[in-house]
Amino acid sequence: MAASLEPFLRVIDDLLAYAGAIGWHVIGLGFSIPGTLDATGRRLRVIPILPSLNDLLLCDLLEAQFNLPVRLCVDVDAALLGEYSFGAGQGYPRLLYLTLNAVVGASFAHLGKVEQSSQAGLGHVAHLPIATSGPRCSCGRRGCINSLISLEAIQRLAQRCYQRAEENGSVSSLTRHGALNAHILAEEAMQGDPVALRIYEEIGRWLGAAVARYIGIYSPDALILGGSVLAANEVLFASIQSTLTMHVATITDRPVKIALARLSTDAALIGASVELFQLHREPSQKARASLVSPQQ
Numbered sequence: 001m002a003a004s005l006e007p008f009l010r011v012i013d014d015l016l017a018y019a020g021a022i023g024w025h026v027i028g029l030g031f032s033i034p035g036t037l038d039a040t041g042r043r044l045r046v047i048p049i050l051p052s053l054n055d056l057l058l059c060d061l062l063e064a065q066f067n068l069p070v071r072l073c074v075d076v077d078a079a080l081l082g083e084y085s086f087g088a089g090q091g092y093p094r095l096l097y098l099t100l101n102a103v104v105g106a107s108f109a110h111l112g113k114v115e116q117s118s119q120a121g122l123g124h125v126a127h128l129p130i131a132t133s134g135p136r137c138s139c140g141r142r143g144c145i146n147s148l149i150s151l152e153a154i155q156r157l158a159q160r161c162y163q164r165a166e167e168n169g170s171v172s173s174l175t176r177h178g179a180l181n182a183h184i185l186a187e188e189a190m191q192g193d194p195v196a197l198r199i200y201e202e203i204g205r206w207l208g209a210a211v212a213r214y215i216g217i218y219s220p221d222a223l224i225l226g227g228s229v230l231a232a233n234e235v236l237f238a239s240i241q242s243t244l245t246m247h248v249a250t251i252t253d254r255p256v257k258i259a260l261a262r263l264s265t266d267a268a269l270i271g272a273s274v275e276l277f278q279l280h281r282e283p284s285q286k287a288r289a290s291l292v293s294p295q296q
Helices: 001-021 058-066 075-086 145-149 149-165 173-177 182-190 194-218 234-249 266-271 274-291
Strands: 029-033 043-045 070-074 095-101 104-112 222-226 257-259
Touching: 001 149, 029 058, 029 075, 029 266, 029 274, 075 095, 075 104, 075 222, 075 266, 075 274, 095 173, 095 194, 095 234, 104 145, 104 194, 104 266, 145 149, 173 222, 182 194, 194 222, 194 234, 234 257
Parallel strands: 029 070, 095 222, 222 257
Antiparallel strands: 095 104
């Protein structure tokens, strides 16, 4: 455990030293976690990339080490809070956030309060069923959103599209790039590559089905889409957005705003600190209120 944490502790030490050197007042430490937390939000439950930290009381450890309040957030929840407070989600009481990266994550908040990840299809890895068949997901079921449009799922889709293109005598420029990533996919789609366009068509289809399910469950005022797969190109996002809008219109007559995340990769960093700033403001607000109280 100590070896796993040591690099992170050194980075925190360096950041605090830098803040002190330029005269910043540090009010606390906020962390975005790629995994799950317990109900208190203070203990790590499962951290897939660092299993040695599973079940660690990280808040207690860090607060003792740095003598500062600490807040932990699941990464997708932190991104939602960032967008709600400072990004594309401002002004929407019921906000749903979907992110497409290596995995598909989902989060929902009402008036800035995040629903617990035990709710249907929410969490660092989204397991909302949107098909009756498909690849088997890590949860054991088939047809989960994460098994259909995560980065791994897109890699599998690309291989199938390559094979079809070869059978039809078509040539795809994607094959010359080797490993596929979101930016390469977007660039080739903009150039009219048939395989890249087919992949985006499939992403739009499954994403549309997922959005319809999520909106049916949570009735959000706005849906924010983030992650490298969708943020790679706004023109391609616009085409996916039209597909999503069509799906939404079939299940609700309420207006639902669909937008691309505005804060990009900074959303989770910002969102992980939102609660700390709220806590920091509350004492001063109470103090101001006492000065004008009629009982004084």
